[in-house]
Amino acid sequence: GEQVEQLPSILRVQEGSSASINCSYEDSASNYFPWYKQEPGENPKLIIDIRSNMERKQIQELIVLLDKKAKRFSLHITDTQPGDSAMYFCAADTGANTGKLTFGHGTILRVHP
Amino acid sequence: DAAVTQKPRYLIKMKGQEAEMKCIPEKGHTAVFWYQQKQSKELKFLIYFQNQQPLDQIDMVKERFSAVCPSSSLCSLGIRTCEAEDSALYLCSSSQPGGPNERLFFGHGTKLSVL
Numbered sequence: 001g002e003q004v005e006q007l008p009s010i011l012r013v014q015e016g017s018s019a020s021i022n023c024s025y026e027d028s029a030s031n032y033f034p035w036y037k038q039e040p041g042e043n044p045k046l047i048i049d050i051r052s053n054m055e056r057k058q059i060q061e062l063i064v065l066l067d068k069k070a071k072r073f074s075l076h077i078t079d080t081q082p083g084d085s086a087m088y089f090c091a092a093d094t095g096a097n098t099g100k101l102t103f104g105h106g107t108i109l110r111v112h113p
Numbered sequence: 114d115a116a117v118t119q120k121p122r123y124l125i126k127m128k129g130q131e132a133e134m135k136c137i138p139e140k141g142h143t144a145v146f147w148y149q150q151k152q153s154k155e156l157k158f159l160i161y162f163q164n165q166q167p168l169d170q171i172d173m174v175k176e177r178f179s180a181v182c183p184s185s186s187l188c189s190l191g192i193r194t195c196e197a198e199d200s201a202l203y204l205c206s207s208s209q210p211g212g213p214n215e216r217l218f219f220g221h222g223t224k225l226s227v228l
Contacts (some may be wrong), residue, residue, distance in 0.1 A: 015152075021203055032215075034216065034217070038153065040153070042221075043204060043219045043220065043221050044156065044204070044219055044221050045186075045218075046217070046218060047215060049216065051131075073128065084212070088155065089155065097210040098144065098161060098163070098169070099144045099146065099161075099169070099217060100158060100161050100169065100216055101146075101156075101158070101217060103148075103155045103156040103157075104155065105154065105155045106153070106154060106155055
């Protein structure tokens, strides 16, 4: 089945700087790549996603990049704020159009004032 | 967030007891997924239903869990005999595969603690 690697596991940045999280996947049939943000005690919330027909997508301060050839995708948070501190998960679908996702191990982002 | 409802929010069981969690998928969604998350770590896929039929599940679910989705309005995930390692957040999500709403949104989850 699909495997998703996510790095780094912990990321500390200064408020106002950028934060980047990188993921890689194995199954070339995967075509949907969502990102979830999870705050302590809460459920994971979908914050942005990208499909294989795109290379870049931006929603406000969130940018996702997809390199299908290299089987890599990444999340970039520009101008980080303390409210961005959370656990972030990347995921990839199985490519079978079932909606089933394989998740990365998560990145703890800490934004320091 | 989509309207996936999970009950109960918290569940405490003794080792060896049976546990049951409920999920009401978003209206109109035909696919239902259960994931397990231990200690805020990665989400582990458990089982997937499409039109009430289980189409994919991991071995642990086959061996120790019971999961049904008899209608598109109420699904359940049960653990026949709870073990300490089952302590986790159980997340349900639903989607409309291939349709305009194929994004996965999670319910608030059921936090199971096995003592």
